[in-house]
Amino acid sequence: MEKGLQKRVFEVMPKITNAHLSPDAFQKMRVGLAFQLFGDEVIKVLFLYSKKIEKACGPVAPTECFVDKINRLIRVMTSRTPKKALYLRSSNCQFLEEFLSYLTEWEQYTKVTNGGFLSENTADGLRVTIKSTVELLEFLTSVGFRYLLTANLSQDKLANVFGIVRQMSGTNDHPTAAQFLITINALVFYNLARPPKSGNCSPQVITSLISGTKLQPPTQRTIDAVDCLIDEGNFSGAEAALVSCISADHTPCVVQKSHYMLTYYIAGYVARNALRMTQCEHCGSSLTTDKSEAMRSDQASQFTAKFDNGGLLYPSGPPSAAIGVLEDSFTTYISVNKLHEKSLVDFSAFLRNIELPLLGCKVHAAALTKNVVKFYVLLRFRFLTKSQNNEKAEKQQRMKLLKLRRCN
Structure with missing residues (x-):
């Protein structure tokens, strides 16, 4: 034929x-x-x-x-x-x-x-x-x-x-017993720490096994905050607080943290806006410090000082510590929770378990701290939603170009 x-x-x-x-x-x-x-x-x-x-x-x-x-x-x-x-x-x-x-x-x-x-x-x-x-x-x-x-x-x-053993560290068709044991031990750990291609856990959960982070039990303040929400009849808030605060066994290993120098840099921006929120001179003076004092007392100010052209503010100890706690709380919450329409409400319930240093004088401390927390939380959620929207738009654009390429 x-x-x-x-x-x-x-x-x-x-x-x-x-x-x-x-x-x-x-x-x-x-x-x-x-x-x-x-x-x-x-x-x-x-x-x-x-x-x-x-x-x-x-x-x-x-x-x-x-x-x-x-x-x-x-x-x-x-x-x-x-x-x-x-x-x-x-x-x-x-x-x-x-x-x-x-x-x-x-x-x-x-x-x-x-x-x-x-x-x-x-x-x-x-x-x-x-x-x-x-x-x-x-x-x-x-x-x-x-x-x-x-x-x-x-x-x-x-x-x-x-086959992997023979190809480990170059071609070796006749590995010794010691080389074989070393290679097998390395492969066992690699298979343990390698993220799976499919499964019900994220890659960070597996790769976090290489970390030596110790698990921390819930604090008494967390337990008291949940009890307070239950006593008030706010069961939805208590549930959100429990889900957010009582982490899974791998949560401390997979949470992401912002660099402390960048957190200090953002704290200066927050301090600048906090000065507009108060007319009290004592509150204003307690929010910032001069450059030399910041360089001497806080190592986190090195990044701000390196890129300071004369217009940056250096937050003092209390606002720097407060923004650091807020940033760690935000990154912890976002690392273990997906962004949804009620994330702002859930994060507010999450913050009820966090102890923040008060800002300003005794008279205006509560109001000023509340305004700073509100400003920073809205700021971080705005940054987060903007970045996710940009990623979504870029993905849609890539899919559109891929579709056009296939058609052509």
Whole structure:
């Protein structure tokens, strides 16, 4: 048949190619090609063209019987569902026993005819695989299991591990025992800390295992704040506070923190706006300090001083500490909660458990602190929503360009 017309007619074995019949050195190592060569398509071809094959090559029945045996062996040893699983005293289990006897008879026959059998290593490996599968099935049945999914006995993963060991620190086909143990220990830790491709946990949860952060129990202030919300009848606020404040066992490991020098820089911006909120001279003087005093007393002011062209303010101790606590609280909340329409309300309930230093004089401390907290919280949520909206817009633009590229 001409090459151009091959795909216009029905084909009995379309998956069989020259790679199956005349494989090169690399293709001989591909198990998938061997599975297809002993698959149902070849059996169908032997049946469909049996007369032509018999005229050219002799009887087809022995070859068909051999291919059928190997095909059934492959199906029995690669079962993935309970319906096709291996059961004790089933026909498939009996077939494995018969196949071992078949191997022995085949080997005895080829000793007389001088050739035509498997290599010694292949035959021994095949016997060990089948016998170990049957013995494992007997053991599992004795301890209460009903069947065995033989596909799970694949040694591909084990072969991959040995391949990684041989390629570790350069090609080394014969690693020593010490090198093998060191590599295996490194792989065990890598698999523990590597984020999964799919699962019900975020990558940060897994990578946080390399951190030595110790877990902190809830403080008494947190418990009292939740009790106060319950006494007031604010059950929704209490629930939000519990969800936000009583963290999961991995929360302290995955929360993100802003750099303390950047927090100090933002604290200066907040102090500038706080000066507009008060007319009290004592409150205004307590919010800021001069550059030399800030450089001497607070290491966090180095970033602000480095990029100060003469217009930046240096917050004093109380506002710097208050903004630091607010920033840590905000980053902690955002790290473990997704942004939604009630995030501002939930974060306000979260702040009820946080102790903040008061700002200004005793007369205006409560009002000034409240205004500063309100300003900073709105500022941070505005920054967050703007950044997320920009990311969403960029993603939509990328998808639009990708769609246009596919159309063109």
